[in-house]
Amino acid sequence: MVVSLRFVPALIGLCLLTGCALTPKQSLFEALGGHDGIAALVDTAVEHSVTDPRFGELFANTDQDRLRTQLADQICELSGGPCVYQGLSMAEAHSGMQITPAEFNWFVEHTRLAMTERGYPVGTQNRLLALLAPMRSEVLGDPDQVFEAEPEPEDPLGME
């Protein structure tokens, strides 16, 4: 069989142009199964994370019920559901933990495996992961990224 692959550059260009036309018909919130689906997903992901020995003592003092509720609210809001996340900002929630890139990856891995376990199709999984990925810089323990209070202006008016 002889097939010429001289068309490969065209193929590469084409794949960059196509998909943009395909918009999701179903909101991600619906695809995740609404409040119940998200709550079950968060339970599974958190359960896997807190019992993973690679995290050591990281979750030892965590209020897991609060974590589940906040995470579920956050995912609900992110996915377009009728919720308003009222927890801490990602920088605040994870400050001082010095979360490493490897730890972040394990957490993502647990989330992904939890989605697989709960039977979500790959496309739905990718949609959620794409919403979580941009939070990485705030979650990581990079000294430059850690949440800092605005410095107090020093006696700006010269009034001692």
Next chain:
Amino acid sequence: MPVSSRTTAVCVLAAAAINPAFAGGGGLLATSGLQSIEGSAGGGLTTWAMIAGHGEEGERAMGAGVARAITDGFALTSASAYASWNNRFEVSLARQTLELDALVEMGATDRTDVSLDLIGFKYRLGGDPVYADYGQFAVGALYKHNRDADLVRLAGAERSSGVDAYLAWSKLWLDGPWHRNWLLNVTLRATQAHQLGLIGFEDDYRLSAEAAVGVFLNPHWVVGAEYRNKPDRLSNAAEQDWADVYLAFFPNKRWALTLGYLDLGSIGGVDDQHGWYAAVQYGR
């Protein structure tokens, strides 16, 4: 009379890896790349900006693989190994052996094969294929030595060893078209080589470009295509750009299997070299 050639092979491959677990560059999916036929992390025929292995800061990764490409007139085997540190620096070793069946049949040479040794270094300048909007950039160099100086001379090449230097960019696009994750790579290379170096090298450098795309059907399967531009400067053995389409399978974080279909153009004066590529690799 043609002379030699080389050949090649190659192909394919792949991609990112993924899998459950993973890391180097990702977590979401992996993205550590496969081992290219030149040993550096990449696809099959092209080199990518990924650092081989699923290492992160403070981690070390190692791996090895073997690839075999068979075209109508030639067969190429590439055995390679790498070590990487901190998802920052990669060192790779490879040996390619090209079987010259078509040339032997034509009576162009009595040598049955020619081999090339490659030592590669790659340094991640910055970025991250998944988490940085601008992707990941890396620079690298390959030192290549052809073990058959006579054949190189016969082919009309000036040197039997040479260097490639490259700048590579890779981006993993989460939730792209069809809600799939897409991998894009572009590499610019300065090279002295004829057919990777399998038929020798020149004193001066030529610029060439290569690109690869892949789409993750799911975290375990990637399909894609590659294209690699090649210089063409041996008067008696035209060299053409290479292309391939591939399917890579990542059953878990350690193993990767790749199958590809290659179009390598003319090799050593023998036109229309098409064929198959298969590779297996293991890393930890």
